[in-house]
Amino acid sequence: MGRSDGTTGVEGVGRRGSWGLVAVVLLIGVHLLRGGVAELRVAGPPQPLAAAAADDGRTPPSPPVSVPAPLPPSPPLRVRIPAVRVDAPVTGVGLDAEGWIEAPPPEDDRLAGWFTGAVTPGERGTAVVVGHVDTPSGRAVFYDLGALDRGNRVEVVRADGRTAVFAVYGAEVVPKEGFPAERVYGDAGGPELRLITCGGTFTEENGYAGNVVVSARLVEVR
Numbered sequence: 001m002g003r004s005d006g007t008t009g010v011e012g013v014g015r016r017g018s019w020g021l022v023a024v025v026l027l028i029g030v031h032l033l034r035g036g037v038a039e040l041r042v043a044g045p046p047q048p049l050a051a052a053a054a055d056d057g058r059t060p061p062s063p064p065v066s067v068p069a070p071l072p073p074s075p076p077l078r079v080r081i082p083a084v085r086v087d088a089p090v091t092g093v094g095l096d097a098e099g100w101i102e103a104p105p106p107e108d109d110r111l112a113g114w115f116t117g118a119v120t121p122g123e124r125g126t127a128v129v130v131g132h133v134d135t136p137s138g139r140a141v142f143y144d145l146g147a148l149d150r151g152n153r154v155e156v157v158r159a160d161g162r163t164a165v166f167a168v169y170g171a172e173v174v175p176k177e178g179f180p181a182e183r184v185y186g187d188a189g190g191p192e193l194r195l196i197t198c199g200g201t202f203t204e205e206n207g208y209a210g211n212v213v214v215s216a217r218l219v220e221v222r
Contacts, residue, residue, distance in 0.1 A: 045198075045199070047173055047200070048148070048199075067217075068191075070218075071158070071162060074162065075114070076114050076120060076157065077089065078157040081145075081152070083153070084144035084145065084152075086141060090112045090129065091112075093113035094115070101130065104131065109141060114129050125191070126193070127192070128196065129196070130195075131197050146171065146197075154193060163221070164218055165218070166191075166192075166193045172213055173211065174211055174213050175209065176208070190217065191218035194216075196211055196212065
């Protein structure tokens with residue numbers, strides 16, 4: 001993930017308000033400047049199918065009858081997504097000097113980043129994990145994120161020894177401009193997870209036009 005000026009970062013928690021407030025303006029514009037791998041430029045990463053979107057893209061489906069109780073805070077150590085062969089370490093990321101969410105270091109393209117300004121995965125609220133889709137040297141940790149479909153599982157190994165297991169209920173591409181922050185980050189009433197990377201159309205001049213956003217809900221604790 002990166003900025004149009006060529007520096008690396010996940011752009012965008014807005015500078016007004018505080019995390020978790022419904023009225024806060026949060027903008028994530030993630031548009032990695034890709035390069036170096038010809039086949040990636042031609043084909044591009046997978047994009048979510050319309051059928052994978054959460055209902056109309058605005059309201060998540062009703063939770064199952066039985067759901068695990070929210071977990072206490074505990075930082076994530078690894079994220080595993082068997083459907084797309086992801087098994088990656090997780091590092092904490094915060095905000096940079098300009099107020100944007102930092103990305104994991106570009107030199108480690110297999111590393112995911114948990115935004116420390118939100119809850120930890122498994123707590124009540126919406127946890128956010130970001131990752132590069134690609135780097136100038138090739139595919140990165142979340143290259144195949146857009147291929148996820150409803151029902152796919154995301155496993156987050158936590159520092160307390162528990163594994164929080166989430167079920168995907170939506171995958172979509174949202175525009176960089178006019179990012180639907182309230183819908184993406186809002187408290188859905190239980191433990192939720194958002195996985196975010198670059199997505200949409202790509203141009204050499206402007207990078208990616210949007211973000212792939214995968215929405216998931218806690219369904220199991222191991």
